[in-house]
Amino acid sequence: MKKLGWVILSIVVLGVLAAYAQTSRNVSVFSTGFSNPRGLKWGPDGNLYVAEGGIGGDISTIGKCKQVVPPVGPYTGGFNARISKVTPDGSRSTLVKGLPSTKAAPGFVSGVADVAFIGNQLYTLIVGGGCSHGHARFPNSVLKVNTDGSWTRVANLSAFLPLHPVKHPNKGDFEPDGTWFNLIAVDGSLYAVEPNHGEVDVITPEGVVTRLIDVSQTQGHIVPTSIARVKDGFFISNLNTFPINPGSSARYTVSNLGGVTKIKSGLTAVVSILVNDDDTYFLELSTDAGPPVPGKGAVVRFRGGTFKTIADGLSLPTGMTLGPDGALYVSNIGIGARGAGQIVKITLP
Numbered sequence: 001m002k003k004l005g006w007v008i009l010s011i012v013v014l015g016v017l018a019a020y021a022q023t024s025r026n027v028s029v030f031s032t033g034f035s036n037p038r039g040l041k042w043g044p045d046g047n048l049y050v051a052e053g054g055i056g057g058d059i060s061t062i063g064k065c066k067q068v069v070p071p072v073g074p075y076t077g078g079f080n081a082r083i084s085k086v087t088p089d090g091s092r093s094t095l096v097k098g099l100p101s102t103k104a105a106p107g108f109v110s111g112v113a114d115v116a117f118i119g120n121q122l123y124t125l126i127v128g129g130g131c132s133h134g135h136a137r138f139p140n141s142v143l144k145v146n147t148d149g150s151w152t153r154v155a156n157l158s159a160f161l162p163l164h165p166v167k168h169p170n171k172g173d174f175e176p177d178g179t180w181f182n183l184i185a186v187d188g189s190l191y192a193v194e195p196n197h198g199e200v201d202v203i204t205p206e207g208v209v210t211r212l213i214d215v216s217q218t219q220g221h222i223v224p225t226s227i228a229r230v231k232d233g234f235f236i237s238n239l240n241t242f243p244i245n246p247g248s249s250a251r252y253t254v255s256n257l258g259g260v261t262k263i264k265s266g267l268t269a270v271v272s273i274l275v276n277d278d279d280t281y282f283l284e285l286s287t288d289a290g291p292p293v294p295g296k297g298a299v300v301r302f303r304g305g306t307f308k309t310i311a312d313g314l315s316l317p318t319g320m321t322l323g324p325d326g327a328l329y330v331s332n333i334g335i336g337a338r339g340a341g342q343i344v345k346i347t348l349p
Contacts, residue, residue, distance in 0.1 A: 023313035026347040030329060031090040034341030035080070037331035039114025039182060039272075039319040043122065047085050048329060048343070049095070051124060051319070053111035054081035055338050056103025057134070065131035066176050068104070075102045077134025081111025083124055083145065086343065096149045100126060102133035108335065114183035114319070115145075116190055118205060122146075123154065123183070125192055130158040130177025140177050142190060142203050155207045157192075166197045167217035173241075182226040182272065195223045195239060200254065213260050219252070228275040232256065235263075237270040237282060243290045244269050251280065251302070266307060267300065272320040274328070279303050281310075283320040283330060292316060292335075299328060299346060311346045 036053030043049050057078015061067070067074040081101040086092050101111035111128035122145040129138040139158035143151045158177045175196040182193040190203040191212065198216035203209050215224045215236070223239040234254040249267040254260050269292065272283035280302040286292035297314030300307050311328075318334025328346040 023344070024311045024346075026349065027311050027313065028345050028347075029342050030345040031086045031092050031343040032341075033092050033339050034084060034331070034333075034343070035082075035338045036109050036111065036336065037084075037319065037334050037341040037343065038112065039125070040321050040329060040331055040343065041115050041117060042321060042324055042329075043117055044120050046324070047087055048321075048323075049115045049122065050084045050086060050092075050331065050343060051112035051114050052082050052084060052341070053109045053113075054078065054099070054101030054128065056080075056101050056109045056128075059134045061131050061134050061136050064136055068132050068175055070105060072104050072106065072108075072173075073132070075104055075133045077102045077128065081126075081128050083112055083115060090343075094149075096124075096145055096151060100128040100133070100135045100138045102128040102135065110179065113181050114192075116183045116185040118185045118188055118190070121205075123185070123190055124151075125180050125183040126157075127178070127180045132176040140180065142183075142192070142207075144205075154205065155203045155209050157201075157209065160201070160209045161197065164211055166199050166214045168220060169197055169216065170221040173221070184227055184229065186229045191227055191234070193224050193227050193236065195225050198222065198224060200224070200227060200234075200236065213254050215252075215260055218260055219262070222250075224252075225271050226273045227254075228273045228280070230275055235273055235275060235280065236260070237267065237273040239269050239271060239285065242292070244286060244288065244292065246287060246289055249284075251282070264302065271318055274320055274322055276322055281320065281328065283317055285316060285318070287312075294333075297332075299330070310349055314344070 038051045040050040059077040081099040083096040085095045113125040113127040126141045129135045129140045142155040179196040200212040246268045249270045250265040269285040274281040282300045284298045286296040294315035297317040299311040316335040319331035332342040332344045
């Protein structure tokens with residue numbers, strides 16, 4: 001993601017958080033009180049689990065390790081990211097607290113990026129960690145989370161990156177510890193998408209990390225954000241760089257062997273992809289040209305070769321999942337102030 005984009009984004013967020021456009025009629029607020037909510041999944045226990053970025057902090061590692069260059073860096077860290085559990089009636093409680101959160105110089109916050117289940121076991125993706133994010137002793141990681149909120153580290157993703165560099169990193173926009181965004185579980189393993197370097201990695205429950213695909217090698221710096229399993233491999237989608245150019249994001253296929261191909265363009269700033277039977281849903285951060293703007297987020301459905309917007313008026317949405325009731329659940333106001341985030345329910349037409 002281009003650095004100018006994050007600068008503009010933070011200015012927009014801080015200046016207009018109170019002014020959200022009205023959403024579509026099929027959008028309703030399901031739960032509130034989240035701080036930078038990101039990825040979310042329904043668990044086998046019938047509850048919804050939500051990753052939260054937190055609010056960052058003041059811990060600095062300047063002089064200890066390589067920093068992210070200005071204007072995005074240097075980052076400062078804190079321990080206020082968390083995982084929330086939401087019951088079917090929308091009541092939120094904290095399952096895990098005190099996880100690393102980090103704040104970029106312009107104000108953008110990262111912490112817990114996503115959650116996923118292998119059977120009954122919950123795993124989470126930490127992106128607020130790493131020395132370049134203000135956390136010298138807590139790397140970006142995959143954690144195994146227990147029902148009592150305790151956790152153990154499964155994989156050190158910060159250590160994986162320098163040992164396995166991608167073919168074409170963007171030198172002007174480089175995060176040493178990475179910025180993983182999306183996590184899914186497939187056939188007993190976890191698949192994680194890293195937008196900044198441009199890669200999809202596979203993590204086993206035993207902690208073995210391998211690369212499924214180096215997206216940068218054939219596609220350049222397209223900023224891949226999300227992945228979904230399909231019959232013969234995967235779909236991935238991308239944010240692309242800022243400022244936003246409407247229609248410049250796309251759906252790509254990834255084969256089981258790791259080949260990546262652009263299949264369908266015409267999307268804008270996609271942050272999540274979801275496949276349900278013959279339909280594919282895309283969550284768009286903001287649909288207008290220029291910087292991301294609250295109230296311009298949307299959900300687009302691809303069916304029978306055609307895109308159709310099925311919900312709009314969302315405010316900087318960041319994550320999407322399918323509920324047991326057949327509705328979509330979206331992290332809304334996914335970039336904002338402490339406690340301002342929502343989970344909204346979208347009834348499918």
